[in-house]
Amino acid sequence: MKVTIRDVALKCGVSVATVSRVINNSDQVTDETKKRVMKVIDEFGFIPNTNARGLSTRSTNTVGIIVPNVSNPFFGELIEGAERAASENGYQIIILNSGYNTEKTLRDIMVLQSRDVDGIIMSTADIDEKTLDHLHENEIPFVLMGPIQYKYPVNYVSVDNMEGARMAVEHLVKLGHKKIAYCTEKYDNYLNQLRYEGYKKAFDSNGLEIQKGLYLEDSVTENVKNIISMNKEERPTAIFAFNDNIALSHMEALERNGIRIPEDMAVVGFDNIRFASYFSIQLTTIDNRQEEFGKKGFEILLDILKNDGTKTQQIVTKPQLVVRKSCGSK
């Protein structure tokens, strides 16, 4: 049977209160009794029950983290960063997989609430107004990974997406490209909006016009079919992809159709996922360090928790262009 605080109290001939004090490192216990209690705790292999503890303290030293897809390394890194930071601060994390489903996300939040988590870290990818409202109404401390628009200010950490996209496209322009496609996959969200803004900015600031028909938001297959069907005049010489995953699939499909990268088509992505640096891929991209963001996100949350954080924090980091071979430079 499981050993409880009462068991060790009995064995030691002290009260449960005293045992509680020693496991909580209270200094109002004689070193002598402390030692005696510790010995029994060890001997019994006693592990204080976090749930019971949480019930009485209303704090579980646990934060929840919700991501759309754990098996996507992009989010894996986010989790890793958050987990490490949490662990270093004596916090544990509960990870939930929302599957890019806003309904599931809301349910996940409730699950987390029902477990008395102290706060929540979540990706912006699967969140909507309703969820935000719920968070707000229930006064749940949370921080978002990614940019967001909401009627109230919200804590978040994110790379400057617009600027990142601008830099990526600017890089292509500097290499002489004028017909640059924007490839995405039905991401009708704020993030896509921001990156598209950056894309446009690069054109504007270089006195260039965006050519018609180069905003491609179909499936990869469709997009590539589309590109191939264009004649030399229309066909883009470069692609800026919404993210690395999309860049990679386009590269794959293009090469299958005999279009060489970077000779026939320059490609730039966004995120700098690990595989982007793989030798036969060498994708030029914008760094978007999720691991660091996970860490930062937890730190903000911790700050809120400790200091009744009234002021919201919004951290936007400067993007970094990582030049590799897929854009043909160097």
Place this chain on the structure above:
Amino acid sequence: MKVTIRDVALKCGVSVATVSRVINNSDQVTDETKKRVMKVIDEFGFIPNTNARGLSTRSTNTVGIIVPNVSNPFFGELIEGAERAASENGYQIIILNSGYNTEKTLRDIMVLQSRDVDGIIMSTADIDEKTLDHLHENEIPFVLMGPIQYKYPVNYVSVDNMEGARMAVEHLVKLGHKKIAYCTEKYDNYLNQLRYEGYKKAFDSNGLEIQKGLYLEDSVTENVKNIISMNKEERPTAIFAFNDNIALSHMEALERNGIRIPEDMAVVGFDNIRFASYFSIQLTTIDNRQEEFGKKGFEILLDILKNDGTKTQQIVTKPQLVVRKSCGSK
């Protein structure tokens, strides 16, 4: 303030017991009162507290899952499978990242214990005798993902690693290779042992001798340096890698050194991670479906939980060879 079962009881003019019955779907409540209570629950946005519930039922409907590295998609898939199966059965999972550290793994188990999880699913990669003993002594229901040797029988699900390795190497032999290196990275564990056995078996059954100096267990850089330094006589014409990750890094390092794949060197991996199928990689490998295993693992655990599972279950699936281009066949 948070709303509790008492709040809704008061509001409804019923006892907490009745509310409890309603949220637990007991059929000993009039439809009428049930409806009335439900309405208030909704109105108040009442979410039953899982921890408190667990405290009194001694069951949290939660299972823990411990993997070495969440940001590795291999484990990500495992988690995904387990999470889905759990979720379908009304269970939640707590994911812990052990970082390939057996000490941390043991601590993680205690964390899970302190949270009253009903059982644990864990990867075999970061587990040792001491941990197994702890699990056993504390009578924690658990199932392992991967093969294991232990003094008592243990629940696990795994692909047949020996047979998988044998098939992989056999495939190379059939393609005419006689000098086949076994590349690994200081994995002095049971898993490596099994796969190495399979490697040997393939040689034996084909009446071939294993050449000396082809068991490479250094870093990738060292291994490749080693290979390059060999003269034509000694140099292997093919590599069987302990897993896909190792296969990929070797491929990368080899190509950097001007050795073409598969022309100059055939490569076969193990695991069939998602990226193995990527067009410019096309790694021949052994399928090792983690997602399915995660699901299966949860099901076994559930069976144990529901049926006081006295008999241990060991599921070993038949491996499948996935032929792509890296071995030069077809």
Place this chain on the structure above:
DNA sequence: CTGTTAGCGCTTTCAG
């Protein structure tokens, strides 16, 4: 069908 009551394991006043 419903209410009362005694815990689940732990923390936290309040006394002493």
Place this chain on the structure above:
DNA sequence: CTGAAAGCGCTAACAG
């Protein structure tokens, strides 16, 4: 410095 006792939110007999 230590103990007794109330209570965290919920469930589960036991009565009625």
